Amino acid sequence: MSKYYLNYLDELESEAIFILREVWAQFDNPVILFSGGKDSILVTHLAKKAFYPAKIPFALMHVDTGHNFPETIQFRDDVIKDLGLQLIVGSVQEAIDDGRVSEEKGKSATRNILQITTLLDAIESNKIDCAIGGGRRDEEKARAKERFFSHRDDFGQWDPKNQRPELWNIFNGRHFEGEHFRAFPISNWTEMDVWNYIKRENIAIPSLYYAHEREVVWRQESWIPNSKFLVLEDHEEVVIKKIRFRTLGDITITGGIMSDADTLEKIAAEVSGMRQTERGNRSDDKRSESAMEDRKRQGYF
Amino acid sequence: MLDNNQLLRFTTAGSVDDGKSTLIGRLLYDSKSIFEDQLQAIENTSKKKGHDGVDLALFTDGLKDEREQGITIDVAYRYFTTPKRKFIIADTPGHIQYTRNMVTGASTANAAIILVDARHGVIEQTKRHSFIASLLQIPHVIVCVNKMDLVDYSEEAYNKVINQFEEFSSKLLVHDIRFIPISALDGDNVVNRSKNMDWYQGAPLLHTLETMHISSDINKVDARFPVQTVLRPQNDTHRDYRGYAGRVASGIFRVGDEITVMPSGFTSIIKSIDVYEASLDEAYAPMSISMTLEDDIDISRGDMIVRSNNKPEANQDIEVMLCWLDDNPAKLRAKYSIRHTSNEQKAMIKEVIYKIDIESLGRNTEDKDLNMNDISKVKIRTTKPLMVDSYRENRTTGSIILVDDTTNETVAAGMIV
Numbered sequence: 001m002s003k004y005y006l007n008y009l010d011e012l013e014s015e016a017i018f019i020l021r022e023v024w025a026q027f028d029n030p031v032i033l034f035s036g037g038k039d040s041i042l043v044t045h046l047a048k049k050a051f052y053p054a055k056i057p058f059a060l061m062h063v064d065t066g067h068n069f070p071e072t073i074q075f076r077d078d079v080i081k082d083l084g085l086q087l088i089v090g091s092v093q094e095a096i097d098d099g100r101v102s103e104e105k106g107k108s109a110t111r112n113i114l115q116i117t118t119l120l121d122a123i124e125s126n127k128i129d130c131a132i133g134g135g136r137r138d139e140e141k142a143r144a145k146e147r148f149f150s151h152r153d154d155f156g157q158w159d160p161k162n163q164r165p166e167l168w169n170i171f172n173g174r175h176f177e178g179e180h181f182r183a184f185p186i187s188n189w190t191e192m193d194v195w196n197y198i199k200r201e202n203i204a205i206p207s208l209y210y211a212h213e214r215e216v217v218w219r220q221e222s223w224i225p226n227s228k229f230l231v232l233e234d235h236e237e238v239v240i241k242k243i244r245f246r247t248l249g250d251i252t253i254t255g256g257i258m259s260d261a262d263t264l265e266k267i268a269a270e271v272s273g274m275r276q277t278e279r280g281n282r283s284d285d286k287r288s289e290s291a292m293e294d295r296k297r298q299g300y301f
Numbered sequence: 302m303l304d305n306n307q308l309l310r311f312t313t314a315g316s317v318d319d320g321k322s323t324l325i326g327r328l329l330y331d332s333k334s335i336f337e338d339q340l341q342a343i344e345n346t347s348k349k350k351g352h353d354g355v356d357l358a359l360f361t362d363g364l365k366d367e368r369e370q371g372i373t374i375d376v377a378y379r380y381f382t383t384p385k386r387k388f389i390i391a392d393t394p395g396h397i398q399y400t401r402n403m404v405t406g407a408s409t410a411n412a413a414i415i416l417v418d419a420r421h422g423v424i425e426q427t428k429r430h431s432f433i434a435s436l437l438q439i440p441h442v443i444v445c446v447n448k449m450d451l452v453d454y455s456e457e458a459y460n461k462v463i464n465q466f467e468e469f470s471s472k473l474l475v476h477d478i479r480f481i482p483i484s485a486l487d488g489d490n491v492v493n494r495s496k497n498m499d500w501y502q503g504a505p506l507l508h509t510l511e512t513m514h515i516s517s518d519i520n521k522v523d524a525r526f527p528v529q530t531v532l533r534p535q536n537d538t539h540r541d542y543r544g545y546a547g548r549v550a551s552g553i554f555r556v557g558d559e560i561t562v563m564p565s566g567f568t569s570i571i572k573s574i575d576v577y578e579a580s581l582d583e584a585y586a587p588m589s590i591s592m593t594l595e596d597d598i599d600i601s602r603g604d605m606i607v608r609s610n611n612k613p614e615a616n617q618d619i620e621v622m623l624c625w626l627d628d629n630p631a632k633l634r635a636k637y638s639i640r641h642t643s644n645e646q647k648a649m650i651k652e653v654i655y656k657i658d659i660e661s662l663g664r665n666t667e668d669k670d671l672n673m674n675d676i677s678k679v680k681i682r683t684t685k686p687l688m689v690d691s692y693r694e695n696r697t698t699g700s701i702i703l704v705d706d707t708t709n710e711t712v713a714a715g716m717i718v
Contacts, residue, residue, distance in 0.1 A: 004553065004585045005516040008308040008387040017589035018548045021529045025602055025643070049577040050589070053542055054534035137378045144377040163375065165401060165626050167408040167714045168700045169548070170640050174709035188389055190380045277336045 009197055016043075016185035017050040018169065019148055023130050023183045024050075024057055026173035030130035030183070031088060033119075033301060034060040034079070036072035037248040038205050039134025042194055043185055044079065045203050047132075059086040061131065063119045065111040066093040067229055067250040075206045090122030110253050116299050120156040123180055130173065130181045133301050138190040139278070142293035148187055154178035156299035182301075191278050195271050199264040209267065211244040211259040222255025246271075246278045309515055311412040312391040312439070314403050314430040319416045320447045324485035325379060325392055326357025328507065331492035334381035357485075376406045385511040395426055397659060400674035401626045403430065404714060407437035408700070411515045414506075415444050419452045419482070423465040425660055431466075432662055435473035436622060436676065436716065438696060440518045442478045443509060450484040454497040469662075474693070477513075481506050519586045520695050524552030525613065526606040527642035527698070532591055544575060544591035545600055550642065550697035552608070554592070555583040561609045562600055563688045568609055569596040586697075603644035605688045605698075613698060615686040620654070620718040621701065622692075623671070623679045627712035629705070631671035637712065638704040639683055642697065647684045654678040671713075678718070692716035 006014065020043075023030050032047060034040045047056045062076060080087045092114050095101045100121070101114045123131060137144045147163055149171045164172055173181050186194070198205060215226035217236050224230065226238050229252050243256035244267070261267045292300075313321050329335050340355070347356045379390040391406035393399065407413065413434040417427050434442050444466055452458040459482045470478060481490055482501050489495035490505040504512070532544040554560075558571045574581045575591045584590045592606065600606070607613060625631055631650055639648035653669035656677040671677055681701075692699030703713040 004521055005307060005519075006588065007305050011308045011587065014548060014587055014589040018529070021546055021589070025530045050546075051532060052575075052577050052591075053536070053539040053544075054532045055536070138380045144379065145375050160375065164711045165405045165714065166711075167405055167702060169409075169697065170642075170700065170702045172640065172702065172704055172709070172711045174638075174704060176709065188378070188380070190382070190387075192382065193387070274336070276338050 009193065009200065012186070012189055012193060013046065013049070013197070015188065016046045019171070019183060019185040020047050020050040020132070022149075022171050023132060023173070023185075026171070027130040027181070029126070029128055030132060031059045031061040031126070031128050032056075032132045033134070034062050034076060035134075035248065036062070036068075036076045036206060037134070038194060038198065038209065039136065039186065041079070041203060041205055042189075042198065043132060043134045044083070045201065046185060048083065056083055056085055058132065059088050061088040061090065061122060061126075061128070063090045063115050063122065064092060065115060065250050066091070067111055067227075067252045069206070069208055069225070069248065069251045069254075071206045071208050072248060088122060088126055090118040092118045094118075095121065111250060112253065113295065115301075116156075116295065119301070120299050123156065124178075128180060129175065130183055132183045132185065134186060135182075135184045135301060136189050136191075136194075137184075137187050140292045142296055146184060146187065146296075148184055149173050150182040150184065151175065152180050152182060152299065156180070158182075158296050158299065160293065160297065192268075192271055195264070195268045199268050202264070206248065208245045208248055211242050211262045211266075213240055214243040214256065215239070216241050216243055216256060220255070223257065224253075224255055225251055227251045246274075306386055307515060308387045308389065309412065309510060309513075310389045310391065310410050311414060311510065312393060312403075312406040312410040312434075313414045313416070314393050314395045314406070314433070319395070319418050319426075320485045321392070321395065321416055322359075323357050324414070324416065324445065324447065324483070324491065325390060326359070327485050327488055327491045328390075329379065329381050330357055331488055332381050332383055332507065376402050383507065383511055388510065395430065397426075397429065398674060400429070400433070400659065400676070401624060401714075403433050404437060404624045404626075407433055407439055408696075408714070410437075410439050411518050412441040412443060412510065412513065413439045415442060416447050417444060417462055417466070419446050419448050419458050419462060422462050423469065427466070428469055428662055429659055431470055431473055431475070432657075432659075435475050438474070438693060438716075440477060440515070441513055442475045443506065444478065444480045445485075445506060446480060446482045447485055449482045449489060449495075449498065450487055454482075454489075454495070456498070456500040459501075472662075479503070479509060481509065520551035521585065522552055523611055523613070523690060523695060523698075524554050524558075524608040525550040525690070525695065525698050526554060526592065527644070528600055528602055528604045528606060529643050530602055531600065542593070543597070544593050545606065546589075546591045547643065548589045549584050549586045551586045551695050552611075553583055553585045554606075554608070556581075559609045560594070560606050561612060562598060563605045563607060563612065564615050564686055565599070565604070567596075567598045569594040569598060571595075605642065605644075607688075613688045613690045615688055617683050617686050618651075619681050619683070619687065619689060619701075621679055621681050621715035622718060623650075623677050623681075623703075623713050623715045625671040625673055625675045625677075625713050627705065627708075627710055628673055629708075629712070630673075631713065636706065638706055639681070639687070639701055640704060641687045641689065641701045644687060646687065648681050648703065650679050651682050652680040654680065679715075681715070689717050691718060 216223040393406035529547040
């Protein structure tokens with residue numbers, strides 16, 4: 001009998017597939033939130049497995065801040081073409097142009113918070129009742145309390161103190177019109193699990209995750225990539241370093257790390273020895289102790 | 302990590318003072334699962350609060366309100382990995398008003414850690430946590446007798462707690478109970494063996510968690526496959542494919558097995574078991590698979606495929622141990638939606654047989670109101686039969702939830718007797 005158990009990666013995979021099928025069964029119009037980062041790529045890969053030999057029954061939705069790595073957009077378009085899926089884009093730039101949101105001012109201005117309005121607008125205008133995300137509970141303390149099926153009220157807000165209990169494998173996605181859900185199939189995965197699985201399945205990821213010579217600037221304790229959006233301070237200079245990115249967000253706020261890891265094996269080995277959390281290089285999380293919780297309450301990813 | 306490493310889920314219940322947060326912090330810290338930036342943040346907060354050294358309990362702080370009040374309100378999930386296993390901790394609050402959160406955390410756990418303060422011994426809260434572990438049929442219970450440093454690491458104090466615990470736990474249904482004397486604050490017998498308690502011959506907590514046998518925690522005998530959805534690709538390469546997608550709840554299915562579809566009663570033979578591009582000879586819990594059958598029969602979500610020689614009961618009247626989860630009290634004979642695996646029907650609570658007095662663990666047949674956190678034995682009638690096993694035999698096909706149709710909230714969780 002002893003061989004009748006799953007190893008931890010197979011169990012995580014099976015759980016995620018179960019959640020994805022449950023989303024499909026319980027909602028009318030779900031989408032996968034696709035950022036081009038490894039977690040949303042993983043969710044898309046798991047969706048492919050969950051519905052094979054049928055096609056993934058979800059569209060991909062991308063909240064485009066306009067501050068992308070060019071590689072991310074190329075990668076996104078390749079995935080869409082390869083899987084034959086519909087792409088829905090919510091544009092932060094359009095929201096700015098329409099005057100629905102305004103840019104932050106000051107040196108550390110980002111479009112991070114502006115994504116919330118665009119995301120919620122896109123969910124409403126496309127009548128999305130469930131947005132599937134790649135959020136993981138190990139990422140951040142507010143996320144540690146997140147449900148697999150997470151309710152959002154008709155303002156798109158999360159109320160962490162009033163969440164539906166989730167017991168066993170029974171998920172309740174019932175909602176009133178105008179409300180929606182977020183579903184997190186890889187809630188129980190850690191960063192290490194993600195890399196071990198990507199390596200095992202040999203999943204294609206953007207070249208940004210691999211170490212490469214890149215133009216960067218040292219800012220706020222990490223290497224920020226050079227881009228047309230970057231405004232140099234007097235004391236800053238662009239240098240070339242062998243850099244890779246541990247997470248991908250906006251090009252303006254995503255810090256890289258010095259690395260020689262240019263294969264999945266080397267990345268997995270490097271991550272297992274990391275002494276900093278992956279979001280440690282994301283200036284969006286450094287703003288305050290409850291930065292993530294505050295954004296999530298408003299409707300963030 | 303090795304390819305055959307398993308995943309173990311355990312729950313911890315405890316109140317502010319019994320060292321639960323410190324224990325979790327200690328497990329994460331000593332197993333090197335804490336990152337430097339997290340440690341830095343905790344060091345800063347410890348200083349701000351005027352604590353000496355690093356307060357390990359701060360690792361488990363979550364939401365803003367919890368940090369301000371210094372308590373755990375909701376279930377928080379934590380992760381750590383050792384060379385032997387991956388662990389998921391469901392960290393739940395211990396106070397009586399959070400019984401529902403404890404029940405939630407316990408529902409998926411392989412093991413429960415129950416903390417007892419060596420100075421105070423078994424208290425009501427210990428009994429409550431043990432009762433919940435037993436009610437939710439957590440297969441393994443580890444009683445950590447904590448704060449041994451405050452009783453001079455005395456074997457006598459430890460044995461006293463064991464005796465107290467065994468006295469009341471004989472009434473509980475837990476098959477595997479272990480005891481470990483620890484000091485979470487100093488790390489004795491948590492990850493590393495204590496130098497202060499030579500008299501203790503057993504393994505430290507982490508080693509116990511790494512090595513306990515959990516492969517038999519899932520029922521391997523009764524083959525149950527609740528159908529989640531039907532895969533019909535309708536593309537050129539798979540024109541006639543009709544796969545029943547779901548997660549094996551228990552037991553083992555093999556290609557060629559004679560199966561019965563419930564509740565229709567139609568029978569067929571398993572033609573293939575598919576996992577993505579691969580076809581397998583057999584599937585077992587908790588695998589997510591797609592199954593095809595030799596015959597073309599009408600099967601949809603909510604149906605259950607079982608082996609023909611071992612069927613669950615099809616029942617409209619069930620007795621359930623029910624934990625009420627909602628602010629609004631239960632309404633007798635009102636209509637609720639009942640969810641059981643992938644099946645959904647309407648149901649009503651016909652009768653409350655008794656309520657558990659969560660303080661004394663006795664049965665109360667006088668007060669039968671079901672308010673939030675109450676646990677009772679009830680009779681439920683459903684509009685159509687559910688294909689049920691007893692919860693004791695099968696945690697997946699023996700569990701239900703109730704949903705209030707007027708609010709859409711999950712209002713109760715039940716274990717079929």
